[in-house]
Each structure stands twice: as C-alpha cells, then as structure tokens.
Amino acid sequence: MxxxxxxxxxxxxxxxxxxxxxxxxxxxxxxxxxxxxxxxxxxxxxxxxxxxxxxxxxxxxxxxxxxxxxxxxxxxxxxxxxxxxxxxxxxxKLISVFNQSSQAQGCCTFYCQSCGEVVIRNRKLLRVLPLPSENWGALVEEWCCHPDPFADKPLHPQENDCFIGDSFFLVNLRSDLWQPRPELAPVETHCPSSENHFKLKPKANTKVICKRCKVMLGETMSSETTKFYITEIIIQPSERNFSIIPRSQFVQNVIAQCLVELSSARSTFRFTIQGHDGKVYIxxxxxxxxxxxxxxxxxxxxxxxxxxxxxxxxxxxxxxxxxxxxxxxxxxxxxxxxxxxxxxxxxx
Structure with missing residues (x-):
C-alpha cells in the first residue's frame, strides 16, 4: 500500500x-x-x-x-x-519482582539500587514469605464472631526471615549487621494550657537513609524490624556481582510488574500511587x-x-x-x- x-x-x-x-x-x-x-x-x-x-x-x-x-x-x-x-x-512463568532474587537459598546481599551501596551483606534467608493484603485485619473481623485473635500479634520477621508486601520488604536486622540509627528530630506539639504556645519535643526519625547517596531506602518499624521499599533495594545472591540498572528503567519495570501481579491476584485494574505522607500523586x-x-x-x-x-x-x-x-x-x-x-x- x-x-x-x-x-x-x-x-x-x-x-x-x-x-x-x-x-x-x-x-x-x-x-x-x-x-x-x-x-x-x-x-x-x-x-x-x-x-x-x-x-x-x-x-x-x-x-x-x-x-x-x-x-x-x-x-x-x-x-x-x-x-x-x-x-x-x-x-x-511470572516471577514476582519482589522475591525473584530473595529465594531462601544461600546468602543474599541487599544493595541500594541508586548507587550500589551494600545495605545488608551476606544475609542467610531461611524463609521468604508473602504478607497478607493491607486490609486483612478488617477481613478477619468479618470472619470471626469473637475479638480479633491477631490484634496483639503483629507479623514481624524473625532473624532469617524476609516478609514481602505489595511494595516493600520486611527484614529483621541483627545487631552485627548494618542497621539504621534513628536520629532525634524536633517536632512541634501543642501543649494544653491557658497560654496557647508550642514546645519542641524530640521524636525519633524512622527514615532509613543510604550512607552513600542519601536516598531514603525505607523506615524502621520496631527496634528489630525494618521496612525496605521495593523501588529502592535490589537483592542478589552474595556470590553474584552487582551491576547498577538505570534508575528510570528499574522503576518502570518494578511498577509494571507490580500492576501485572496485583491485577492478576485481585482482579482489579485501578490503582493509586501515594507518597509517604499518604497523599495521592497519580x-x-x-x-x-x-x-x-x-x-x-x-x-x-x-x-x-x-x-x-x-x-x-x-x-x-x-x-x-x-x-x-x-x-x-x-x-x-x-x-x-x-x-x-x-x-x-x-x-x-
């Protein structure tokens, strides 16, 4: 033609x-x-x-x-x-982008995706388990005729565990491995009194920052549990050399596969992307x-x-x-x- x-x-x-x-x-x-x-x-x-x-x-x-x-x-x-x-x-076969490298075999090393800095070195993962969906607690209340039996038992990984959520990894950090040190950051809190004034009160900063490039990698959930975002961390077997993937290519691959997995598992096709503050951006x-x-x-x-x-x-x-x-x-x-x-x- x-x-x-x-x-x-x-x-x-x-x-x-x-x-x-x-x-x-x-x-x-x-x-x-x-x-x-x-x-x-x-x-x-x-x-x-x-x-x-x-x-x-x-x-x-x-x-x-x-x-x-x-x-x-x-x-x-x-x-x-x-x-x-x-x-x-x-x-x-669709291999989850969240655990394609996090198999419970041998030792794994966690890297910052932006700069390649080692975050956790030679971690033996004995269990790599998926977490239930975000609203699983509400579903339990609908299923049970008595108080939620899991209310006082949050799901935290043990020493050699890696729990996988929709957009994050949960890892238990031992004292002999790298782990974030929360810093004290001043925040304003209202003090009830006859005079309306504000007072600075120290609050723990839970952000996990890369030591080299200062990118936010995740946040601490407790004294032992740390949440790493899937868009910021790459997990590879320790014996394998790490090569940096272009940032935009890595992020689009992660988001694309996340959409494929969630749409297949939950029969949905509408999503939102939110910031750390809960604000919807797209x-x-x-x-x-x-x-x-x-x-x-x-x-x-x-x-x-x-x-x-x-x-x-x-x-x-x-x-x-x-x-x-x-x-x-x-x-x-x-x-x-x-x-x-x-x-x-x-x-x-």
Missing part, C-alpha cells in the same frame, strides 16, 4: 490475547513524502526516498497481511493501521497487560513519541518488550489531564 507520510519510526503493539496488532508510523514532516509499506508474515518494510526501514518480528509473532484495515492519519501521532497476528501466548488505570511492543528507532533527530521506552531501546536496532499500557491522571495542580503511558514489563 502507499501513503503520503514521512515516518522515521515504526511502532507495533501486539495484543497476545486478542491476536491483533496496532501499527503506528511516526508523525510525518510538513508536506510529507511518498512511502511504501510492505507487510510479510515475519517482517515489515517501509520505503521512502530517503531509505528503507525493515522491522524483523520475533519468532513467536506472525502477521496476517491480508487482514490490514483501518488505515488513518492521527494528527500529532502519525499513520495508524490495524492487522491480525498469530502470536503465541507468553507462557513464561491515578492509574490498567488497560493492557498482554502487550508485546516492537519498535524500530529511526533518525536520532526524530520526535520521540514513546519516551518511557527510550532507556530500554538501542538507537540502531529494533527491540521487542513485554509491556503494560496504562491510562494515568496526575493528581498535581494544573496537571489533571488524561495520558496514555506504556511501561516495559519484566515478565520475561
């Missing part, structure tokens, strides 16, 4: 469950140029007077060229075209969790339409990534607009 456009970039989103794909050719330059698009079962080719771009598909994906339909130009985006595919289901609506994104990057001067994938793609090659697609709405002043957002997933 032929169309008037000057795409420098090819983007293909394959839906495994629907056996369909959306092809997007990047925003054309002003005036456009002749373009020939050729589809084959295992490849896609775009020819322009400036050159030829060919996109090779993964072995598990095959296009059905005769099914092409819905060609249209979307201003600000480019040419859109839908086509049927024959895509094998992703039968790779609303997420999971659209697709079965997407395979295939993209061929064109000229480095081209407009980047999918910036969140830039960290994982090489400028001189085409790449395929399992991804989730979400609709998000920032809860920040003057930014309450809907956006589409793709996140690379680590389910492979």
């Amino acid at each position: 032929a169309a008037a456009a000057a795409g420098t970039r090819v983007f293909l989103e394959v839906r495994r469950r629907l056996q369909s794909a959306l092809l997007i050719l990047g925003e054309p330059k002003e005036g456009g140029m002749p373009m020939d698009i050729s589809l084959a079962p295992c490849s896609l080719r775009v020819k322009t007077p400036e050159g030829c771009t060919e996109l090779q598909l993964p072995a598990e994906v095959r296009l059905v060229p005769s099914s092409c339909r819905g060609l249209q130009y979307v201003p600000g985006d480019g040419l859109h075209l839908r086509v049927q595919v024959q895509a094998e289901p992703d039968d790779t 609303l997420l609506w999971l659209l697709n969790s079965d997407s395979l994104v295939i993209e061929s990057l064109g000229s480095s001067k081209s407009i980047k339409k999918f910036p969140l994938l830039e960290d994982t793609l090489k400028a001189d090659s085409s790449s395929a990534w399992n991804a989730v697609k979400v609709l998000y709405q920032p809860c920040i002043k003057n930014r309450n607009e809907n956006h589409l957002w793709s996140l690379a997933s680590t389910s492979r």
Whole structure:
C-alpha cells in the first residue's frame, strides 16, 4: 500500500490475547513524502526516498497481511493501521519482582539500587514469605464472631526471615549487621494550657537513609524490624556481582510488574500511587497487560513519541518488550489531564 507520510519510526503493539496488532508510523514532516509499506508474515518494510526501514518480528509473532484495515492519519501521532497476528501466548512463568532474587537459598546481599551501596551483606534467608493484603485485619473481623485473635500479634520477621508486601520488604536486622540509627528530630506539639504556645519535643526519625547517596531506602518499624521499599533495594545472591540498572528503567519495570501481579491476584485494574505522607500523586488505570511492543528507532533527530521506552531501546536496532499500557491522571495542580503511558514489563 502507499501513503503520503514521512515516518522515521515504526511502532507495533501486539495484543497476545486478542491476536491483533496496532501499527503506528511516526508523525510525518510538513508536506510529507511518498512511502511504501510492505507487510510479510515475519517482517515489515517501509520505503521512502530517503531509505528503507525493515522491522524483523520475533519468532513467536506472525502477521496476517491480508487482514490490514483501518488505515488513518492521527494528527500529532502519525499513520495508524490495524492487522491480525498469530502470536503465541507468553507462557513464561511470572516471577514476582519482589522475591525473584530473595529465594531462601544461600546468602543474599541487599544493595541500594541508586548507587550500589551494600545495605545488608551476606544475609542467610531461611524463609521468604508473602504478607497478607493491607486490609486483612478488617477481613478477619468479618470472619470471626469473637475479638480479633491477631490484634496483639503483629507479623514481624524473625532473624532469617524476609516478609514481602505489595511494595516493600520486611527484614529483621541483627545487631552485627548494618542497621539504621534513628536520629532525634524536633517536632512541634501543642501543649494544653491557658497560654496557647508550642514546645519542641524530640521524636525519633524512622527514615532509613543510604550512607552513600542519601536516598531514603525505607523506615524502621520496631527496634528489630525494618521496612525496605521495593523501588529502592535490589537483592542478589552474595556470590553474584552487582551491576547498577538505570534508575528510570528499574522503576518502570518494578511498577509494571507490580500492576501485572496485583491485577492478576485481585482482579482489579485501578490503582493509586501515594507518597509517604499518604497523599495521592497519580491515578492509574490498567488497560493492557498482554502487550508485546516492537519498535524500530529511526533518525536520532526524530520526535520521540514513546519516551518511557527510550532507556530500554538501542538507537540502531529494533527491540521487542513485554509491556503494560496504562491510562494515568496526575493528581498535581494544573496537571489533571488524561495520558496514555506504556511501561516495559519484566515478565520475561
């Protein structure tokens, strides 16, 4: 087929469950140029007077060229075209991003993800156990006809335990391992008296800060238990060398897999991201969790339409990534607009 456009970039989103794909050719330059698009079962080719771009598909994906339909130009985006595919289901077993390295085998080392600083060295994990959901206490009250038997028995890990929540690890820190030292921080508290005045009273600071880069890694829950956030900590077997992953790539992988796991386990697709103060910063609506994104990057001067994938793609090659697609709405002043957002997933 032929169309008037000057795409420098090819983007293909394959839906495994629907056996369909959306092809997007990047925003054309002003005036456009002749373009020939050729589809084959295992490849896609775009020819322009400036050159030829060919996109090779993964072995598990095959296009059905005769099914092409819905060609249209979307201003600000480019040419859109839908086509049927024959895509094998992703039968790779989903390994939890929270415990993929926290297996109860051998010794593990906890690292700060931002700078690679060792947080806990050579910890023997005998038990790696998932925690119940956040509202499990309320459910117990509904199930029991007598007072909650677990009210006075909080779930705290023992010396060689690692408990895993939706967004954190709980670890019991022994005195001979690195552990945070709470600092005294002045806070204002109201003193009831005939004179309305404020008085400084010391309060323990429970923040756990990286010694090297000063990033907040978590918080102390008790004298022995520490909570580490999954976006700040990497756990690796002690005998394995640690390599720093780009920050934005690591965070998007963690969030993407968290959405996949929670949507599968709890049959939900709406989420919120909150700060340490409980304030909601962003609303997420999971659209697709079965997407395979295939993209061929064109000229480095081209407009980047999918910036969140830039960290994982090489400028001189085409790449395929399992991804989730979400609709998000920032809860920040003057930014309450809907956006589409793709996140690379680590389910492979």
